[in-house]
Amino acid sequence: MLEKNYLWRIYWRLAGVIMVCVVIALAVVSFFSHRVFDRELVPEVEQKAATVANSVRALLLKATSYGVPFDKLYGVEQTFGEVFEENPEFSYAAVTDLDGNLLFARGKEPQGVRDFFRQPAIIAVGLDPTATWTPSHTGQQYFVSMPIASDKPLGMLHIGIDGKFVDNILLEVMLDVVVVLVVSLFFTLELLNFMAGARLASGLGEFAQQVERMRAGDFTATARIRANDEIGRLLRRIDAAIDHLNVRYEFLVGELEDKMRTATGPRREALRPAMNVLENIRSRLRFGSAPKEAEGDEMNLNRIRAPLFAFILAEEMTRSYLPTYVNQLLVPLWGISPQVVIGLPIMLFMLIVALGQPYLGSWSERVGRRRAMLIGASIATVGFAATALAINLYDLLLWRSLCALGYAMVFVAAQGYVLDRTGQQNRAQGFALFIGAIMVATVCGPSIGGILADNIGFRLSFAVSAVMALTSLLAIARLPKVEVRTNTSQRPSRGPRMREILALLVNKRFMTLTGLAAVPAKVILTGVCFYLVPLYIVSIGNTSAMAGRLLMVYAVMMVLIVPLSASLSDASMRRDRYVSVGLIISGLSGLLLLISDSFLVLFGVVFLLGLGQALSIAAQSALVADHCQEEIRIYGHDAVYGVYRLLERLGNALGPLIASILVIFWGYQGAFIAISAMVLVCGIAFTIATRGLDWQPQPAT
Amino acid sequence: MGTIRVRFILVALVVSFFAVGMAAFLNYFKYKSTIGNIVKSRVLVVGRGIENSIQASMQLGMQFSELSQLAQMMQREKSSDRLVRGIDVFDYSGQVIYSTDRARVGQKVAASWTQAAERSKTTEWTTEATDEFVAGISLRNAFDLTVGFLALRYSRDEVELAAAKAGREILLAAIGSFLGIAIVAPLALIIVIRRFEHDLHALEAAATHLEDRTESTLVTTSAFDTSIGHLRASLRDANKSLDDMRAKLDSAG
Numbered sequence: 001m002l003e004k005n006y007l008w009r010i011y012w013r014l015a016g017v018i019m020v021c022v023v024i025a026l027a028v029v030s031f032f033s034h035r036v037f038d039r040e041l042v043p044e045v046e047q048k049a050a051t052v053a054n055s056v057r058a059l060l061l062k063a064t065s066y067g068v069p070f071d072k073l074y075g076v077e078q079t080f081g082e083v084f085e086e087n088p089e090f091s092y093a094a095v096t097d098l099d100g101n102l103l104f105a106r107g108k109e110p111q112g113v114r115d116f117f118r119q120p121a122i123i124a125v126g127l128d129p130t131a132t133w134t135p136s137h138t139g140q141q142y143f144v145s146m147p148i149a150s151d152k153p154l155g156m157l158h159i160g161i162d163g164k165f166v167d168n169i170l171l172e173v174m175l176d177v178v179v180v181l182v183v184s185l186f187f188t189l190e191l192l193n194f195m196a197g198a199r200l201a202s203g204l205g206e207f208a209q210q211v212e213r214m215r216a217g218d219f220t221a222t223a224r225i226r227a228n229d230e231i232g233r234l235l236r237r238i239d240a241a242i243d244h245l246n247v248r249y250e251f252l253v254g255e256l257e258d259k260m261r262t263a264t265g266p267r268r269e270a271l272r273p274a275m276n277v278l279e280n281i282r283s284r285l286r287f288g289s290a291p292k293e294a295e296g297d298e299m300n301l302n303r304i305r306a307p308l309f310a311f312i313l314a315e316e317m318t319r320s321y322l323p324t325y326v327n328q329l330l331v332p333l334w335g336i337s338p339q340v341v342i343g344l345p346i347m348l349f350m351l352i353v354a355l356g357q358p359y360l361g362s363w364s365e366r367v368g369r370r371r372a373m374l375i376g377a378s379i380a381t382v383g384f385a386a387t388a389l390a391i392n393l394y395d396l397l398l399w400r401s402l403c404a405l406g407y408a409m410v411f412v413a414a415q416g417y418v419l420d421r422t423g424q425q426n427r428a429q430g431f432a433l434f435i436g437a438i439m440v441a442t443v444c445g446p447s448i449g450g451i452l453a454d455n456i457g458f459r460l461s462f463a464v465s466a467v468m469a470l471t472s473l474l475a476i477a478r479l480p481k482v483e484v485r486t487n488t489s490q491r492p493s494r495g496p497r498m499r500e501i502l503a504l505l506v507n508k509r510f511m512t513l514t515g516l517a518a519v520p521a522k523v524i525l526t527g528v529c530f531y532l533v534p535l536y537i538v539s540i541g542n543t544s545a546m547a548g549r550l551l552m553v554y555a556v557m558m559v560l561i562v563p564l565s566a567s568l569s570d571a572s573m574r575r576d577r578y579v580s581v582g583l584i585i586s587g588l589s590g591l592l593l594l595i596s597d598s599f600l601v602l603f604g605v606v607f608l609l610g611l612g613q614a615l616s617i618a619a620q621s622a623l624v625a626d627h628c629q630e631e632i633r634i635y636g637h638d639a640v641y642g643v644y645r646l647l648e649r650l651g652n653a654l655g656p657l658i659a660s661i662l663v664i665f666w667g668y669q670g671a672f673i674a675i676s677a678m679v680l681v682c683g684i685a686f687t688i689a690t691r692g693l694d695w696q697p698q699p700a701t
Numbered sequence: 702m703g704t705i706r707v708r709f710i711l712v713a714l715v716v717s718f719f720a721v722g723m724a725a726f727l728n729y730f731k732y733k734s735t736i737g738n739i740v741k742s743r744v745l746v747v748g749r750g751i752e753n754s755i756q757a758s759m760q761l762g763m764q765f766s767e768l769s770q771l772a773q774m775m776q777r778e779k780s781s782d783r784l785v786r787g788i789d790v791f792d793y794s795g796q797v798i799y800s801t802d803r804a805r806v807g808q809k810v811a812a813s814w815t816q817a818a819e820r821s822k823t824t825e826w827t828t829e830a831t832d833e834f835v836a837g838i839s840l841r842n843a844f845d846l847t848v849g850f851l852a853l854r855y856s857r858d859e860v861e862l863a864a865a866k867a868g869r870e871i872l873l874a875a876i877g878s879f880l881g882i883a884i885v886a887p888l889a890l891i892i893v894i895r896r897f898e899h900d901l902h903a904l905e906a907a908a909t910h911l912e913d914r915t916e917s918t919l920v921t922t923s924a925f926d927t928s929i930g931h932l933r934a935s936l937r938d939a940n941k942s943l944d945d946m947r948a949k950l951d952s953a954g
Binding site: 014024 | 704705708709711712713715716717719720721723724725726727728730731732734735736739740742743746747749750781782863866867870871873874875877878879881882885886889890893894897901904905908909928931932934935936939940942943945946947949950952953
């Protein structure tokens with residue numbers, strides 16, 4: 001049989017080749033861009049240096065006009081220091097006399113600069129009363145030299161421009177290019193799956209299934225339309241061979257029956273061996289038409305991945321800059337601090353998603369998953385477009401609510417789509433595909449969104465999200481119109497009832513897990529990643545693109561660690577330990593800011609938070625089944641998990657609120673530290689509460 | 702060329718287009734913002750000179766509205782840099798008090814100017830008019846109270862022409878590299894997917910004569926050999942059973 005990872009090995013090889021090509025192409029673009037930057041920016045900076053030099057010269061001349069001798073001027077170096085502070089691209093400044101001898105200087109002296117000042121061509125500029133300024137280049141440094149003259153020439157002023165200033169400018173672009181590279185890798189894998197893999201995987205899967213059926217003696221014919229590609233042609237040939245067998249079989253059976261009908265006595269006995277063979281064939285092999293099952297394209301789970309990815313990407317793209325955008329549209333709300341107001345759209349979004357999801361599940365079942373997704377994506381598209389045009393905070397809240405409603409609809413319907421098409425044996429596989437699409441979108445979205453926001457502005461970036469949501473709409477429209485239900489998904493889903501919620505809220509076992517682990521984990525996620533990081537990064541003079549890069553670090557940690565921690569925690573069956581360790585690591589993350597508020601430390605905060613969340617997230621959900629068996633027996637699996645998810649999502653909504661209140665009292669750093677400390681305390685309490693408990697581990701849910 | 706190969710090549714082209722396009726986009730916007738900042742800070746250097754002069758006058762006890770030499774000085778500073786189109790000083794209400802353009806004195810500046818100045822967290826602010834950029838400085842007295850605003854209007858052309866020129870070159874570099882990829886990537890992909898295509902060909906070849914029962918020999922080792930073996934064995938077995946029945950029917954006469 002086909003090896004399980006056969007296609008993935010091919011994908012990785014293809015992705016490797018594509019990445020090598022992309023890296024070479026990016027290097028070429030960067031090389032040429034560097035040349036353009038060097039050629040075009042240097043004259044502009046020289047022009048600026050001349051303007052600055054002009055201003056400094058005016059000061060020097062003012063001092064000399066009061067009778068201070070030119071070589072005895074006071075505070076020249078200090079003035080140069082102020083110039084450097086305002087213009088970081090200037091690294092050296094000097095005043096020389098008419099012979100090129102150094103009088104005053106500030107900054108690291110470039111090698112050979114004194115000889116440069118004494119060059120006849122440079123000295124000539126100082127002596128020329130008509131000269132304005134002259135640019136020159138020595139070693140790694142660009143120089144702008146300007147004569148200082150009142151009624152007679154006095155000397156020269158030189159401003160040195162760091163030769164590496166273009167490199168420094170391009171360093172930020174390089175970081176973004178690295179982000180583009182990472183996103184391209186994930187994008188490649190998604191596209192390989194979408195453009196080729198989905199059909200290839202389902203075609204090869206069908207081939208393998210067909211071979212298995214034939215091995216089991218099932219030669220029933222299926223009347224399916226095959227794609228016109230290599231796999232389609234292959235399947236058509238197998239279909240033809242099966243059809244041929246069926247025709248032969250029907251013909252032989254018909255002939256035998258005809259003969260049997262007319263035969264009597266010894267003739268009938270002569271036909272007995274043929275009858276025996278037929279009996280034998282019938283006992284081992286099956287011919288005829290296969291029962292009509294909802295197979296093929298309607299069952300193809302892969303088809304949900306592309307629309308889901310595109311849709312989630314649209315929302316994820318806004319993560320890195322939404323709070324900063326809200327900050328721009330801020331209007332004072334009586335009695336509410338601006339910090340809380342900035343978090344309002346995120347809170348509202350999370351709240352709508354949390355409260356809507358349990359009920360939207362049964363709604364999407366009624367109207368059909370495809371239709372529900374179409375409606376959700378349409379609403380979100382309108383929401384994104386309107387957010388781009390928002391006038392102030394009030395209408396922004398409305399548009400973000402539309403986005404949230406659309407998000408909840410698409411999320412729930414896509415989840416239902418997977419549930420409908422999977423049974424017990426392939427449900428985990430189906431959800432891996434579903435979560436995979438979301439994970440990849442969380443890696444790509446914030447970073448690309450941040451880059452876009454920095455370069456084209458917040459409003460146009462929201463417009464890009466609207467286009468992305470519209471694209472997902474088109475992809476959803478291509479999903480099969482036929483609604484499918486496997487036997488195991490026939491039972492209608494329902495939201496948790498109030499009495500179940502109330503009963504579970506006062507249940508110690510349930511609340512130990514939910515209140516001490518699930519909710520704090522979500523509070524720190526949305527509070528830190530969606531609220532504090534974007535705002536803090538901008539407040540310390542960084543860009544939204546940097547916030548996006550940090551959020552990407554979080555997402556990459558999740559993508560890399562979650563599968564590993566999920567399988568390890570399943571194998572060890574000590575999921576509680578993974579949750580404890582994860583919570584404690586998450587809790588320690590923000591405490592790093594006690595050491596320093598540097599950017600590297602913030603990177604460490606996000607890294608640790610990603611690690612902690614990745615360790616605990618998979619184990620947490622599975623732990624509900626381990627930990628709350630009694631509750632599941634009483635209220636049912638759906639109700640317990642429904643309440644668990646509801647509370648978890650309410651934690652999502654609480655995160656920005658708690659973080660914003662903490663910011664009011666203790667500022668950004670204090671908020672990071674306080675929210676982390678709270679999670680750390682919860683982690684320790686969870687560890688103590690679950691220590692020594694009699695676990696009855698269940699398979700992962 | 703096989704359809705699967707075409708799809709893989711299309712993926713490579715789409716991803717390359719995205720990556721190269723994003724790189725070009727980033728470089729272009731970085732250039733545009735850098736040159737915009739350089740030009741803005743150059744204009745603000747001129748503005749700082751005027752600001753220092755205004756503050757010095759106010760420290761001597763002069764009223765903000767009585768700086769008689771200011772217009773002259775602004776005119777001088779304007780002529781020091783060809784980039785500067787005009788300099789205005791306006792009060793809180795947006796009314797121009799001094800200007801290098803006499804006709805503007807007494808008029809109101811656009812509301813976006815005062816809004817930009819108020820929104821800014823530092824003394825510097827910027828805004829855009831239809832055909833010019835505005836870089837400004839909030840003027841503060843000795844008590845750190847804002848008494849008015851200095852605005853320097855400068856041409857958009859300087860920034861936009863430079864950005865357009867750089868943009869064209871970056872675009873050409875991007876198109877060149879994309880074309881390079883469009884040639885190299887398919888070739889590289891063909892080499893990499895040769896094994897996969899070989900497997901598919903083996904599969905196709907094995908399935909060619911399933912119907913007429915003249916089995917072609919297995920080409921070489923491929924990832925599908927086991928499956929092909931099972932497929933053939935099943936068909937052989939079924940055909941053998943039917944042959945057997947045919948023989949029994951024929952022998953029965």
